[in-house]
Amino acid sequence: MVLGFGTDGVRGLANSELTPDAAMALGRAAAEVLGAPRFVVGRDTRRSGPMLEAALIAGICSVGVDVSSLGVIPTPAVAWVAADKLVAGAMISASHNPFADNGIKIFGTGGVKLSDDVESQIGDRMAQLLAGQVPPRPVGPNVGLATVPSSVGPRSGAHAAVAGWVDSLVDSVEIGNLESMTLVVDTANGAAVGWAPEVFRRLGVTVHTIGEQPDGLNINKDVGSTSPGALAAAVVARGADAGLAFDGDADRVIAVDETGSVIDGDRVLAVLANDYAARGLLANSTVVVTVMTNLGFHKAMEKAGISVISTQVGDRYVLQALDQYGLSLGGEQSGHVICRDLSVTGDGILAGVQFLDAAARSGQSVSKLVDDIMVTVPQELRNVRLAQRQDTLVEDLADVIDEVEQQFGSDGRVLVRMSGTEPLLRVMIEHVDADVANHACARIVDEAERRIAQG
Numbered sequence: 196m197v198l199g200f201g202t203d204g205v206r207g208l209a210n211s212e213l214t215p216d217a218a219m220a221l222g223r224a225a226a227e228v229l230g231a232p233r234f235v236v237g238r239d240t241r242r243s244g245p246m247l248e249a250a251l252i253a254g255i256c257s258v259g260v261d262v263s264s265l266g267v268i269p270t271p272a273v274a275w276v277a278a279d280k281l282v283a284g285a286m287i288s289a290s291h292n293p294f295a296d297n298g299i300k301i302f303g304t305g306g307v308k309l310s311d312d313v314e315s316q317i318g319d320r321m322a323q324l325l326a327g328q329v330p331p332r333p334v335g336p337n338v339g340l341a342t343v344p345s346s347v348g349p350r351s352g353a354h355a356a357v358a359g360w361v362d363s364l365v366d367s368v369e370i371g372n373l374e375s376m377t378l379v380v381d382t383a384n385g386a387a388v389g390w391a392p393e394v395f396r397r398l399g400v401t402v403h404t405i406g407e408q409p410d411g412l413n414i415n416k417d418v419g420s421t422s423p424g425a426l427a428a429a430v431v432a433r434g435a436d437a438g439l440a441f442d443g444d445a446d447r448v449i450a451v452d453e454t455g456s457v458i459d460g461d462r463v464l465a466v467l468a469n470d471y472a473a474r475g476l477l478a479n480s481t482v483v484v485t486v487m488t489n490l491g492f493h494k495a496m497e498k499a500g501i502s503v504i505s506t507q508v509g510d511r512y513v514l515q516a517l518d519q520y521g522l523s524l525g526g527e528q529s530g531h532v533i534c535r536d537l538s539v540t541g542d543g544i545l546a547g548v549q550f551l552d553a554a555a556r557s558g559q560s561v562s563k564l565v566d567d568i569m570v571t572v573p574q575e576l577r578n579v580r581l582a583q584r585q586d587t588l589v590e591d592l593a594d595v596i597d598e599v600e601q602q603f604g605s606d607g608r609v610l611v612r613m614s615g616t617e618p619l620l621r622v623m624i625e626h627v628d629a630d631v632a633n634h635a636c637a638r639i640v641d642e643a644e645r646r647i648a649q650g
Contacts, residue, residue: 200314203509206289206298209243213297215250216325221299222254222285224320226339228313231283231304233261235276235356237268238287239386239443242411243297247287251299255285256339257332264343265356269386269445270300271542275360277306278539288386288444291421294414306539308511364394364545367537368552374399376555377435379451381426383419384409385443391544398548405429406440415442420449420530420543427455437554437561439547446510447530448543450550452562460530461492463550465569467532469499470553471524476536477501483516483525483533485509490608490625495569510541572607573629575636579620579643586613588620588643595642599624599635607632611639 199205205221207213226234234255238244244267252262265273270286277284284302292298301317303309309317332338378395382388383406395402405425406418418425420442430438430451438451450458464482471477481502484492488505496503504520506512510531517525517535526532532546554561581588589596589611600609607626614621622639626632 199318200309203290203511204286204298204300206292206296208295209241209247209289209297213247213299215246217321218247218250218287218299219254219257220321220324221301221317222251223258223324224254224317225283225285225301226255226258226260228317228320229283229301229303231260233263233280233282234285235263235265235273235280235282236285236287237265237270237273237386239289240267240384240388240409240411240414241287241289241294241297241443243295244287244411247297247299251285251287252341252343256341258339259333259337260339262339262341263356264341266344267386267388268357269390269441269542269544271446271538271540271545272357272360272390274302274306274540275363275538275542276357277302277304279359281305286444290444290446291383291415291419291442294412294416302540308514308540361390361394361397363537364542364548365397367534367545368398368548371399372552372555376437376551377401377403377433378551379403379405379426379429379433379435379438381406381418381420381423381429381438381440382445383415383441383443384413385415385419385441385445387441387445387544391439391441391445391547394544394548400551403429403433403435419443420447423449423451423457427451427457431455437551439543439551441543441547442530445543446541447527448532448547448550449530450547450561452565453560454562456562458561458565459528459571460526460532461489461528462565462569462571463530463546464524464526464532465492465495466553466565467534467546467549468496468501468524469568470549470556472499472501476523478521478523478536481520481522483513483520483522485513485527486610486612487528487623489528489574490572491570494572499568514540572625572627573632575622575624575632577622577636577640578614579622579640579647581618581620581647584613584618585620585647588647589613591646592639592643595639599639603631603635607635609635609639611643 289296624636
């Protein structure tokens with residue numbers, strides 16, 4: 196089995212789907228296709244991380260390209276160093292997935308996300324290498340040199356390479372704005388361990404932490420951006436002003452207000468869009484989101500006089516739109532937030548800093564600030580599993596979809612699409628009335644299942 200690129204790199208069950216052989220082939224393929232002078236590589240805290248890192252680095256070095264390992268570090272830090280040093284980068288992480296999975300994200304020279312075409316070239320070359328089509332390798336002094344830190348974390352030797360990234364996060368807001376704030380930080384037992392608390396403490400925030408005891412097996416387990424319940428409880432117990440939860444590689448963030456209510460990526464982005472617009476920092480008064488973004492966000496932006504561009508699902512597509520139109524802010528409901536003027540990619544810690552800074556300057560509690568800006572419209576999400584992918588199914592359901600949309604008018608929204616990675620039909624319904632949304636979603640799902648059964 197040859198793994199292909201998904202919406203965010205190559206991902207699979209470590210040592211079964213994503214094997215050391217595959218990682219080595221991917222390393223060589225990426226080095227050959229990108230032609231970068233050097234790579235920097237980071238990883239999260241998964242047990243399989245060091246194994247795959249060694250294989251990936253071996254593949255890159257086998258082409259004659261030097262590699263510097265940054266150890267355990269967030270994905271956006273890898274991209275920042277790659278941009279700073281004008282080299283390519285790779286991050287070994289399966290993001291929010293369980294610990295047994297792992298993945299490899301590749302950044303082009305300068306820390307940029309890869310285009311579909313470049314990913315396709317790397318994937319094709321990887322398949323050739325795994326099939327045994329391996330040309331002669333360089334030898335002697337032409338073999339790539341690997342540099343690996345003796346320890347990991349903010350106090351390690353790797354810290355010197357990413358000190359500029361940490362400084363950029365701290366310098367992105369005015370020093371002193373956050374000094375009266377108490378915060379709970381959930382690092383998901385992942386790549387943000389040590390790094391996120393350091394950033395906020397340097398900003399004068401009183402920081403309490405959870406999810407800061409990685410053992411290789413507990414990344415994202417009952418903590419982090421996909422399980423914010425532990426953070427919500429900790430915020431209330433500590434009497435904190437807010438909480439921030441990151442995913443396994445810290446490129447996304449979910450917030451919690453002082454009452455323990457969860458604030459998803461849509462609402463974080465809504466706060467930033469309003470704040471940036473008020474300060475003249477929102478380029479062309481436009482923000483970029485995906486088709487999954489809540490209808491409530493669109494209504495909030497309309498009220499604020501901010502235009503919205505929607506892309507397909509995936510932060511890479513948000514980033515592409517930001518660069519295409521010269522815009523400064525975009526993101527996803529899942530917590531990917533891209534502050535393009537401050538970073539080359541999505542950075543959960545940076546987004547958290549910007550969000551708390553906006554809250555502090557507003558003079559309001561986090562809950563009041565968010566509630567005043569955006570009211571989330573009830574949303575129903577259901578999947579219909581298929582025996583195999585049926586790309587015509589959405590078109591086949593056009594009649595019932597159109598009927599529901601006409602009934603909704605401006606009070607709701609319908610999104611029916613095929614999954615980009617699995618044989619699933621995804622049905623998303625939004626309506627100001629939760630019961631209406633639930634009924635409409637059930638109707639479309641039932642109709643889809645009936646037509647599937649009919650063949």
